[in-house]
Amino acid sequence: MTKNPSTLYRGGALFCPAEPSATALLVRDGRIAWLGADADAPVADRVVDLDGALVTPAFVDAHVHVSDTGLVLSGLDLSGVRSAGELLAAVAAFAAGLPGDAVVLG
Structure with missing residues (x-):
């Protein structure tokens, strides 16, 4: 593995207005490098199955009342x-x- 391995998070429900159907995201060097559908996901050093979990990338306020x-x-x-x-x-x-x-x- 590399010093800063890339991680693909897949199988989730991502809240991202720019990509509303996104189910996966790639993190490289501590930053979101890619966002989209599981089927289109790039190769990564590590893969994490989100098992349907909600992910709110960036500065999205995910709390609710x-x-x-x-x-x-x-x-x-x-x-x-x-x-x-x-x-x-x-x-x-x-x-x-x-x-x-x-x-x-x-």
Whole structure:
């Protein structure tokens, strides 16, 4: 093996917006040298099977607030709203089905 062996991490779920379908990454000299699909992976000195583990390379904040994630599922989905008018209409329609003192999450 070389002084600084390259390591291929494969079989994972990589969170990388530039390469959303990536399942593998190669680290060479302490830096990410390649990122992509397992089938296209380059040869490496060492291979690590990630067994489906989530990998968040670089400076990605991987922490989550589990309670917030659950609350979002019961709240108002505003992802399709494109204007202030649409926002107000969506909130009014959603709130109409709730008790008067309910809090609208969305």
